[in-house]
Amino acid sequence: MGPHPAVAAIRLAVRRVLHDVLVDPSTSPPARAAAPLVLVACSGGADSMALASALAFEAPKLGVRAGGVTVDHGLQDGSEVRAAEVAERLRLLGLEPVECIGVSVGRDGGPEAAARDARYAALDTAAERHGAVAVLLGHTRDDQAETVLLGLARGSGIRSLSGMAQISGAGGRYRRPFLRLDRQTVRRACLAQSLPVWDDPHNVDPAYTRSRVRHEALPILEKALGKGVVEALARTAQLSRDDADALDAWAARAEAEVRTDVRPAKAAPAGAEAPAESGAAESGAAEPGAAESGAAEPGAAESGAAEPGAAEPDAVELDAVGLHALPPAVRRRVLRRAAIAAGAPAGSLFARHIEEVDRLITGWRGQRALNLPGRVEVRREGGRLVIRQG
Numbered sequence: 001m002g003p004h005p006a007v008a009a010i011r012l013a014v015r016r017v018l019h020d021v022l023v024d025p026s027t028s029p030p031a032r033a034a035a036p037l038v039l040v041a042c043s044g045g046a047d048s049m050a051l052a053s054a055l056a057f058e059a060p061k062l063g064v065r066a067g068g069v070t071v072d073h074g075l076q077d078g079s080e081v082r083a084a085e086v087a088e089r090l091r092l093l094g095l096e097p098v099e100c101i102g103v104s105v106g107r108d109g110g111p112e113a114a115a116r117d118a119r120y121a122a123l124d125t126a127a128e129r130h131g132a133v134a135v136l137l138g139h140t141r142d143d144q145a146e147t148v149l150l151g152l153a154r155g156s157g158i159r160s161l162s163g164m165a166q167i168s169g170a171g172g173r174y175r176r177p178f179l180r181l182d183r184q185t186v187r188r189a190c191l192a193q194s195l196p197v198w199d200d201p202h203n204v205d206p207a208y209t210r211s212r213v214r215h216e217a218l219p220i221l222e223k224a225l226g227k228g229v230v231e232a233l234a235r236t237a238q239l240s241r242d243d244a245d246a247l248d249a250w251a252a253r254a255e256a257e258v259r260t261d262v263r264p265a266k267a268a269p270a271g272a273e274a275p276a277e278s279g280a281a282e283s284g285a286a287e288p289g290a291a292e293s294g295a296a297e298p299g300a301a302e303s304g305a306a307e308p309g310a311a312e313p314d315a316v317e318l319d320a321v322g323l324h325a326l327p328p329a330v331r332r333r334v335l336r337r338a339a340i341a342a343g344a345p346a347g348s349l350f351a352r353h354i355e356e357v358d359r360l361i362t363g364w365r366g367q368r369a370l371n372l373p374g375r376v377e378v379r380r381e382g383g384r385l386v387i388r389q390g
Contacts, residue, residue, distance in 0.1 A: 003192075004188070004189065004192035004193075006185045006188035006189040006192055007189045007192050009181060009185055009189070010050050010051070010053075010177075010178065010181065010185070010186060010189045011054045011057055011058055013177040013178055014054040014057075014058045014136070015058045017134075017136065017175045017177040018038065018055075018058055018059065018062050018064055019062070020175075021036070021038060021064075021134045021175065022062065022064070024172065034065075035065045036133045037064075037065040037066075037067055037130055037131060037132045038055065038059060038064055038065070038066055038132060038133060038134045038136060039066075039067045039069050039127060039134070039135045040052045040067075040068045040069070040095070040135070040136045041069055041070075041071070041123055041135055041136065041137055041138070042068050042069070042070050042086055042090060042138075043070065043071075043198070044082060044083075044085070044086035044089070044197065044198035045138070045197055045199065045200060045203075046183075046186055046190045046195075046197040046199075047138035047139070047140055047178065047183070047186050048137075048138040049089070049195045049197050050178075050186045050189045050190050051136055051138040051177065051178065052068055052090055052093055052095065053093055053189070053190075054177075055095070055136060056093040056095055066095050067095050067096060067097045067098060068087070068090035068093075068095040068098045068099075069098075069099050069100075069122070069123060069126045069135070070083050070086040070087050070090070070098075070099075070100050070101070071083070071103055071118075071119045071122045071123070072100060072101065072102045072103065073103055073105050073115050073118065073119070074102060074103070074105065076201070082198060083100045083102070084100060085198075086100070087099070087100040097130055101122040101125075101126060103118040103122050104118065106118070112209065112210065123135055123174075124169075124170075124173070127173060132173075134172075134173060134174070134175050135169075135173055135174050135175070136174075136175050136176075136177060137174055137175070137176050138178055138186075139164055139179060140178045140179065140181055140182060140183045140186055141178075141179060141180060141181060141182050141183070141230060141231070141234045142182055142183040142214075142218075142230055143164070143183075144163045144164055144179055144233070144234045144237050145229070145230040145231075145233035145234050145237075146210055146213045146218065147163040147164055147237070148161055148163050148233040148234070148236055148237050149213050149217060149218070149233065150209065150210065150213060151163070157244075157351070158240040158243050158247075159240075159244045161236060161237065162237050162240040162244050163234070163237030163240075163241070164176060164179065164237075165241065179234070180234075182230065218230065247329055247330060247333060248333060250330050250333075251330050251333035251337060252337075254326055254330050254331075255334045255337055255338065257322060258322035258323055258326075258334065259316065259318055259319075259338075260317045260318065260319050260384060261314075261315060261316055314341075314388075315342065315386060315387065315388035316338045316339075316341050316342045316386070316387040316388070317384050317385070317386050317387075318334070318338055318384065318387070319383065319384065319385075320360075320361055320364075320380065320383050320384060320385050321383060323335075323361045323385065324362065328358075332354050332355075332358060335354050335357045335358060335385075338385075338387050339353070339354070339357065339372055339376060339378070339387055341387075342376050342387040342388055342389055343376050343389035344372045344373050344374040345373055349372065349373055353370075353372050353373070356370050357370060357372075357378050360378065360380045360385060361385065364380060374389065375389055375390055376388070376389050377389075377390075
């Protein structure tokens, strides 16, 4: 008799990701090296405990070492005790190494974003210290649907609607095996295996935006529109991601054609579309205090790549006539890429900033120079758009 269907589903999802990691030349260890290490980020919640159990089961069969990391955000009384308990549960599953990392959560971007940033910094550090080729995150299809709704509410374009990528982070470090599985399947897998789980009270706290989306907005939508809303939103994320990737590639080619300064353009990260007015994309899962829950992707836009021009910002000059001829969606991407290349922080560059810059091209009436975040100035000089820092 085989495993419970839910257990079989989570194991198959992890097996596929491990296979992808093994055949990916960017993550494969050199010949004769030790077996590759894959870590799971685990908060002790159902999603990440199910993921840890599946990794512990599948990794040895593929010659992969499996380890775990739990992050203590210090946001609740007794959090260090719970984190230690989670670490012990991971060891009982057979994971090694297992590490419990305490972090200090700042205030930038609000509590959810600050916790996510601290969590990803800890996970990055752990992955580098242990030489892990991948870190698995427990986001489900339901988390993806919530992310799409949050992006829609911000009105920030198709990149925000594309939700979380199955592969993200520097070098494709972060993998999300459960994005095609619903939350109930994952919970049933925990019950079938008698896995102890911890339900973070933050997940039902209406003070957190994602919690309100999960427990109020989505149920109302399903009541009004019928079942299938979660699946439809998750499907929208994938379609939006495909469109956004194509537009970003078009914008990269167009930028090379309209730049007139000597220094060539530095590659902008995939997903560099203008974020929402309210701040950086909030694509993490609901658990602001959980290792599995963050996720807009680590780093500036989802790819985790460095911001273009961040190391050596310089003046960027663009041909105004060439820009005007581009479709608006492509032109705005080119303008955003150029602003980041000149030194504007990607996380502080919002849609309203790009719209103002765009008016220097489409509605030129002799306007004054514009100021962008990062002390970046944008000025129209004849037939050129000049973007420089300071």
